[in-house]
Amino acid sequence: MPEFASSDFTTSDTPGQASYIRRFTRVIEYIYAHLDAAPDLNTLAEVAALSPWHWHRIWQAVYGETVAAxxxxxxxxxxxxxxxxxxxxxxxxxxxxxxxxxxxxxxxxxxxxxxxxxxxxxxGSHTRFTMPSSPKGVSAMRDVAIKTLAPATLAVIPHQGSYMQIGRAFETLFGTLAARNLLRPGLCMKGVFYSDPTSVPEAELQSAAGIVVPDDSFPVDAPLQRASLRGGDYAILRHKGPYSDMRAAYDWLYGDWLVRSGREAADAPVLEDYLNNPREVAPTELLTDICLPLK
The missing domain is CATH 1.10.10.60 (Homeodomain-like)
Incomplete structure (x- = not known):
């Protein structure tokens, strides 16, 4: 299980910022818990404890899309x-x-x-990882690059449960950064996946949504927590397409590429590096680097 250093955090938000972070988080949790129901703006205004006349405009200004979207x-x-x-x-x-x-x-x-x-x-795009490769696997091997990543500090929102639900943590992360006026060009969004989904029950899976802390002046205050990114060699598979297709990419990376590569996986979590924004591009255009740590 991951360990996050949070005991030394002091919240530096203004009362207004802290209030909006709590309100955004409540709405996000409600949307995920009631995804089968039609979104009712008045109900969500009550969840947010904001004026039904104005709360949705605030949401759209922060998140860049309507609740319906x-x-x-x-x-x-x-x-x-x-x-x-x-x-x-x-x-x-x-x-x-x-x-x-x-x-x-x-x-x-x-x-x-x-x-x-x-x-x-x-x-769909997931089938490209299940189709037979060339006899020697040459073309498939070229899909993976081995790179040395520098160690880094992350500011994260932890998530427990289905990896397909980590978007909930990313929504909270995004809302927190927006409320604190910390969104800036070039922020590197990463998912950190600590559990093996083939051996850990889905409800107990541990992961985190985070960003690389750009400099020492960047505040990592609750609900953000500090985590460390291991430096060293990583096998990096670039995946283009919907996040739902990535299970096949993982199966190929572990079951095909790794066993033929002559390398061994390191005792560290796998990472996902998100290169564009699902609010801004179609699912077919999403780019994600899957980063497998190597010894």
């Missing part, structure tokens, strides 16, 4: 994960995503993911 994005992301990672039938997936018909869901899903749902299940 947030819910739609998260529902489609969950539907993509259902298609790739489960055998759940399509006639159960589209109502859960909040659509009134399969046709409406298919149009929306294709707009976001490039393929209709049934075709995506059979031929």
């Amino acid at each position: 947030t819910v739609k994005r998260l529902r489609l992301q969950r539907a993509a994960a259902d298609l790739v990672q489960t055998d759940r039938p399509l006639d159960e997936i589209w109502p859960r995503a909040g659509y009134g018909s399969l046709a409406a869901f298919s149009r929306s899903f294709k707009d976001a993911y490039g393929l209709p749902p049934a075709e995506y299940r059979k031929a």
Whole structure:
């Protein structure tokens, strides 16, 4: 289990900043807990304890999208994960995503993911890691670069539970940074995954959403916690496509590349380095570096 150094933190937020961080966090938790329900702005205003006349404008100004857009994005992301990672039938997936018909869901899903749902299940970007490689695996081996990363300090929001739900921690991280006026160009968003999902129950998985602390003047105050990024060699696989497709990439990296590479995994967590923003690009254009620590 990861250990975070938090005992020496002192919160330097103004009362107003601390209040908005708590309000944003409550709304995020509510949205994730009620993802199957239609978002009701008045209810969310009550959760945020803000004026129903103004709270949504505040949310949109901070997060860069409406609550409806947030819910739609998260529902489609969950539907993509259902298609790739489960055998759940399509006639159960589209109502859960909040659509009134399969046709409406298919149009929306294709707009976001490039393929209709049934075709995506059979031929989405995840399949490139399950297709046979060349006899000697030469082309597949070129997909991985070995780089030496410098040690770094991270400011993180811990997360426990399904790795597909780590977005909840990232939303809290983003809202916290926005409330403190700490968002700036070039901040490096990273996911840190401490548990092995093949041996640890999903509810007990430990991970964290974080950013690299850019300099000593950057405040790491609660709810942010300080964590260390191990320096050393990493095998880096660049993944292009939806986050829901990444399980196949991990299986290929561990089960194919690593066993043929002559290298061994180090006793350190795997990292994900997010190179663009799911609010700004389509899921098919997301770029993520999966970073496997090596001895």
